[in-house]
Amino acid sequence: MPNEYTKPAAGRSAQIVEIDQSSCPQLLVVVPVAIDLSGCMDSWIFEATARYKSSSSHEPKLKIKRRHSLNILHADTKIIGVAVKVDLSAITRPTVLSAIEEFDTLGQEEFLRTRGYAEARNFRLVYRGRFYDSKAIAGVAHGYATGHFCDSSEFSGGLATVSDCLTALGFVVDHGGKHARGGLLWDLETTQVFKMGGRSAAYKFVVLLWAVIHADTLVGLMPFSEVRKELAALLAPFALAQSAPNPADPWVALRGSSWWTLEVPEGVDQAEAGHQVLSSLAVREDFRAGLSESVRYRLREAEWCQEATEVLERRIAELSSPARAYDLVKQLRN
Incomplete structure (x- = not known):
C-alpha cells in the first residue's frame, strides 16, 4: 500500500508506491519536475521510504532503501507521487x-x-x-x-x-x-450525417461500407456514372423520405472525410459551390471518387479491415436497424 509523507512547513507531500524493477529500472515522477537518478537500483521488488533531507533546502530528497536516492529538483509545486513503468x-x-x-x-x-x-x-x-x-x-x-x-x-x-x-x-x-x-476509425464515430425529421441518415456509411468491402476490385477513383445504379439500389432501404436517396449526395458529402477522395474539375470552388451544386455537378461532370490512400493502405491489414467493417456496420445499425445493416453486409459479400 502507498505511504504518504508530508513536510508541514512547505505543505508538500510525496506518495511512494511499490516499485517493480523486474523489467524497468526507470522511476517516473507523476508531476512535471526534473529528476536525477543517483543510484543504480538492482532490487527486484522493494519498498521506498521518503524524508526531506533538510528543512531549509528548496530541493527535497526522497530516499529509497539500500541507500539509493532520487533527487527531485526545482519542486516548486506539490509533489504528487513516484511510480514506475508497469511490465x-x-x-x-x-x-x-x-x-x-x-x-x-x-x-x-x-x-x-x-x-x-x-x-x-x-x-x-x-x-x-x-x-x-x-x-x-x-x-x-x-x-x-x-x-x-x-x-x-x-x-x-x-x-x-x-x-x-x-x-x-x-x-x-x-x-x-x-x-x-x-485515428481513422474514430473519424467514423464522429462523422456528421444528414438529418431529416429527427432521424439521421446512414447514407455515408453505406457508401463507405460498399467501398471497403469491394476495395480489392474498386481500384483507384471511380467515375460516378459507373456505380450510380448500384449505389442507388443499396441506399434505397435506408431512405428517410418517401423518395429514394440520391447516390450523388453521399458521393460528394464525404469529400471532407479522411476516408474519401473526391476529384473535382479545375475551376470549381467546392466551398463556394455548396453541396447541392456539387451534387448536380457530380452527375453532369461525372465526378470521380473513392477511398483515400491512407484508408486503402490500412485495409491491407486483415485485423484493421475487419474492425473497419464492423465499425461501419454498427454505425449503420445504430442509424437504421441491425437487420438492415446485416442484410446490407450479406448483400455486399455475395
Missing part, C-alpha cells in the same frame, strides 16, 4: 478480453471511475466494432494477469507502450498523430 508483457489476450467484458458490463463512465482512469483522448482499442479506452483496458488487463490492478499514474500510455502491447496481442488500436483526437 505490460504480463498482459495476455484473454486478460484483455476480461477487461473488455468488465467495460461492457459497467459501461464506460463507471468502468473508468471505478478503475481510476480518464477518458482516452487519442488512443482507443477497437474490438468488434466498438471503442475502448486503451490505457484503462491495459491497466485492468494487467490486474487480471498479475493480481495488481494498475491505476493511471503507474504507467504511461501511447504508441510505444500500450498500443504496441495490445497490437502484439492481435488487437487494433486506433490513434492519430500528435495532438490528434483519434
Whole structure:
C-alpha cells in the first residue's frame, strides 16, 4: 500500500508506491519536475521510504532503501507521487478480453471511475466494432494477469507502450498523430450525417461500407456514372423520405472525410459551390471518387479491415436497424 509523507512547513507531500524493477529500472515522477537518478537500483521488488533531507533546502530528497536516492529538483509545486513503468508483457489476450467484458458490463463512465482512469483522448482499442479506452483496458488487463490492478499514474500510455502491447496481442488500436483526437476509425464515430425529421441518415456509411468491402476490385477513383445504379439500389432501404436517396449526395458529402477522395474539375470552388451544386455537378461532370490512400493502405491489414467493417456496420445499425445493416453486409459479400 502507498505511504504518504508530508513536510508541514512547505505543505508538500510525496506518495511512494511499490516499485517493480523486474523489467524497468526507470522511476517516473507523476508531476512535471526534473529528476536525477543517483543510484543504480538492482532490487527486484522493494519498498521506498521518503524524508526531506533538510528543512531549509528548496530541493527535497526522497530516499529509497539500500541507500539509493532520487533527487527531485526545482519542486516548486506539490509533489504528487513516484511510480514506475508497469511490465505490460504480463498482459495476455484473454486478460484483455476480461477487461473488455468488465467495460461492457459497467459501461464506460463507471468502468473508468471505478478503475481510476480518464477518458482516452487519442488512443482507443477497437474490438468488434466498438471503442475502448486503451490505457484503462491495459491497466485492468494487467490486474487480471498479475493480481495488481494498475491505476493511471503507474504507467504511461501511447504508441510505444500500450498500443504496441495490445497490437502484439492481435488487437487494433486506433490513434492519430500528435495532438490528434483519434485515428481513422474514430473519424467514423464522429462523422456528421444528414438529418431529416429527427432521424439521421446512414447514407455515408453505406457508401463507405460498399467501398471497403469491394476495395480489392474498386481500384483507384471511380467515375460516378459507373456505380450510380448500384449505389442507388443499396441506399434505397435506408431512405428517410418517401423518395429514394440520391447516390450523388453521399458521393460528394464525404469529400471532407479522411476516408474519401473526391476529384473535382479545375475551376470549381467546392466551398463556394455548396453541396447541392456539387451534387448536380457530380452527375453532369461525372465526378470521380473513392477511398483515400491512407484508408486503402490500412485495409491491407486483415485485423484493421475487419474492425473497419464492423465499425461501419454498427454505425449503420445504430442509424437504421441491425437487420438492415446485416442484410446490407450479406448483400455486399455475395
